[in-house]
Amino acid sequence: MGLDISGILVANKVKLDDFKGRAIALDGYNVLYQFLSSIRGPDGTPLMDDKGRVTSHLSGALYRTANLLEMGIKPIFVFDGKPHYLKKSTLAERRARKEKAKIEWDEALAEGDMEKARTKAQQTSKLTREMVGEAIKLLEFMGVPHITAPQEGEAQASYMTMKGDVYAAGSQDFDSMLFGTPLLVRNLTLSGRRKMPRRQVYVTVEPETIDLQASLDALGITREQLVDIGVLMGTDFNEGIKGIGPKKGLKLVKEFGSGEEVIKQKKFDVPSFDAVRKIFLEPEVTDDYEMKWNDPDLDKIMEFMCEDYGFSKPRIESILGKMETAKKARSQQSLDQWF
DNA sequence: CACGGACA
DNA sequence: TGTCCGTGG
Incomplete structure (x- = not known):
């Protein structure tokens, strides 16, 4: 993790x-x-x-x-x-x-x-x-x-x-x-x-x-300060400072106001500090997605799970029952949205 | 992890 | 009805 x-x-x-x-x-x-x-x-x-x-x-x-x-x-x-x-x-x-x-x-x-x-x-x-x-x-x-x-x-x-x-x-x-x-x-x-x-x-x-x-x-901090705590601790994108966990990181960032100031005052060495900070604060994201839930294709699921990957049919069939319930719940929901 | 059979 | 435990592929 x-x-x-x-x-x-x-x-x-x-x-x-x-x-x-x-x-x-x-x-x-x-x-x-x-x-x-x-x-x-x-x-x-x-x-x-x-x-x-x-x-x-x-x-x-x-x-x-x-x-x-x-x-x-x-x-x-x-x-x-x-x-x-x-x-x-x-x-x-x-x-x-x-x-x-x-x-x-x-x-x-x-x-x-x-x-x-x-x-x-x-x-x-x-x-x-x-x-x-x-x-x-x-x-x-x-x-x-x-x-x-x-x-x-x-x-x-x-x-x-x-x-x-x-x-x-x-x-x-x-x-x-x-x-x-x-x-x-x-x-x-x-x-x-x-x-x-x-x-x-x-x-x-x-x-x-x-x-x-x-x-x-x-x-009592801002999101920017939370990010700074993370970067001081170390993330997937940087190593962080040994001995700094969430508690100490919080204390330092609150004391000095920002990660940048903590690093300056404490003479820490955090390579790529600004770049890592930017990954969290200005990440690359997209609006190009569609949120649409379709009806399940029960036959395809059976074929995929049982014939391709050898799952037992009775087991998968019982799961498909849930899918049916979900389908009904969804149509009920669309009605709720209309009325 | 999620299920289901065993058992209380 | 609830919990434990073995199994699924």
Whole structure:
């Protein structure tokens, strides 16, 4: 995960029902990655079809999206475009970590340590272009819109929320706050209980929203200052200063007024400070997208999931029932809009 | 992650 | 009705 400013933000527990009838811009990469890393067998192997293609992301995308639609929530998936050049070293770092995790996964398997194997396996998760393409195909069969951002998906989702096209940006990552989304929703899921890394321990993960303005008011800072805190801490686009987390970053920025002043007074070295700041404050986004939810093509979904990827027919059929419910709910909604 | 069968 | 646990592909 990237930037962790959870310690200084105000999160509100919410019910999935609060989002009924509302559009949410989901960080597609974030959502699929979550599925890819968590939908795995006990030894860490992801779900795969008989050709060896990973299918965890498809399983997750189908169930999750069907559930949201059934609840009357209208997701629009936003995928990352071309990464900013300042992100290159972060991406390289991630690649290296995954390679190391692969070795440790094999070692854990050899030792018979399944708990460790699973954790290491999750760390190897690599969402490929193909996987994203497959998921997009599925979304299209489900009638769910998707767009590819010019650059960062989170920036695009935030922009769409600022415009009022969607109610909130959905992601597990907090970067969206820096990109300026007025509302971030995390844990947009049905099931509450989730297993912690260490066995036996369960936590209930509830959907929550983070309101940007309320958070800024509570902290007594501006969005620019929030961005500065992030850049001092380090983001996907820069390294940040060792020893500076959300608390210290907040304190310094409030004390000196701005990140620039903190750097000057404290003689910190933050390469590309202005450029990184600009990525968050003036991100590359587009208005070229269409928010349109179509009726699902149930036959195509069946064919895609069962014939192409070997999912069991009864399972998929039961999900299609949800899609039918969603369809009815949607037509009811259009009536509501007319009257 | 999400589901469903087992069990209380 | 609620929770635990194994499985899905």
